[in-house]
Amino acid sequence: MSPKATTSEDRSEERARRSRGISKAPAIELERLRIVRGGNTVIDDVTVSVSEGIITGLLGPSGCGKTTLMRTIVGNQKITAGSATVLGHAAGAKSLRRHVGYVTQSPSIYRDLTTIENVRYFAALYGIGMQRVHEVVEAVGLTGQKTDLAGNLSGGQQGRVSLACALVCDPDLLILDEPTVGLDPLLRVELWEQFVDMADRGKTLLISSHAMDEARQCAELILMRDGAILAHAEPEAILRQTNCLDLESAFVALVRSELQPVEEVRS
């Protein structure tokens, strides 16, 4: 893997902070964020910060605003009110484009290109060579499908091509929207092992899911409903606070009782 050139001062500052041992600097800070789309308030007054170097799970039912929140963080969504700061810059800032990877829910790839052609194209946009391209194709388990047209691959395989296109620039922050939907259990475990490995290397991951069972592998969880945040804490803290044994019932308990928000994350 070739070392990447980082130009921004904030990046070196951040590295310095990490070397001083302050591990939980926020990678993402949302401040009173409000998003209105087509007259509907999709995100309503959300304030949250996502810690650096860990996996944060973003959980909630379909339509609760997870995708909009992720689109805001990568800079694809216009902000109505409030602010979103990512790695020390305003979300979507030009300097962030080499450091933030985004994998959408439905695979955003070229169906009429092969696996390798897709990954090679996105690599070229970052000025990254073929060695890394082969590396990530192998990492997502598609070595055998290198020269297959993406359109002919299964849904799960297309999702992995999409993931490879985001991994190719070795981003510091990876935003994944439902990356394991429809994957066979073994592959799901393998992908999660890779995510954990990335976090161990100091990368920050924000992974959305509606599968609550995956959430146990996250260091922290953000539970969302109707555009607002119900809870932001470590999985164990949420279970303890709600007196539940699994996250599914914890979620239900939180919605039913409208408990005061669980806030046990040190900032």
Add this chain to the structure above:
Amino acid sequence: MNPTTHWATTVRILTQLRRDRRAMFMILVIPALITVLFYSTLSLQGPGPDGLTPYDRLGIFQIAVIPCAVMFPIAAITMRRERASGTLDRLFTTPMSKLDLLAGYGTAFSLGAVAQAVIVTLVAYRVTDLSTAGSPLLVAMVCVLTAVLGVALGLFFSAFAETEFQAVQFAPIVLVPQLFLAGVFIPRDEMPGWLHSFSDVLPLTYVVEALQQISANAEATPRMWRDVGVVVAFIIAAVLGGAATLRRQEA
């Protein structure tokens, strides 16, 4: 602008085009076939009092109009697809600039346009007996320009189509009025003032005038170069307009 990004995008789009056999056929073969068809029908009528057959008068214009008409929907649909597949959103999260993307599209389709122009011009001069006072090379140049114009207009208008279906429907809306007003069927001098002014702001008008100049004069005239300049200006305006319609952020 970044040359690596621009070239990578050009290669990517050419690869996609190469895989689409029908689009290749549309770009390379159809314009030449239409030229032959046009010739076969229009040369049935004998020469008029001026000694010219309808094909002598109209043949040169269709070889410039068809490339524009073929390239417009292909460019519009490819760009529409880029928006719909989510790849455009993804590209916007990479360091790529909007102009790199449009330039990549422009270069890839322009290479197609050059191949198309060479084939159409060869067929027009060799298979049908098109004859012009000016050089066939100038005709080929205008042919390339009009194809690139079709690409630029297609990229621009794709922003206003919500589906690929609508993108196709834009083709007749954009092209047919231009064809009527360009001075092919009725000389522009005979048009009433309001129609004349309308035709002044349509790019195809200048394509047709440039071809009239090549048709009638052995040497390239200043008028022709001015017309070529106007078409280039329209192309640049459409590309910049296209860049303005590409939004990194959804409202």
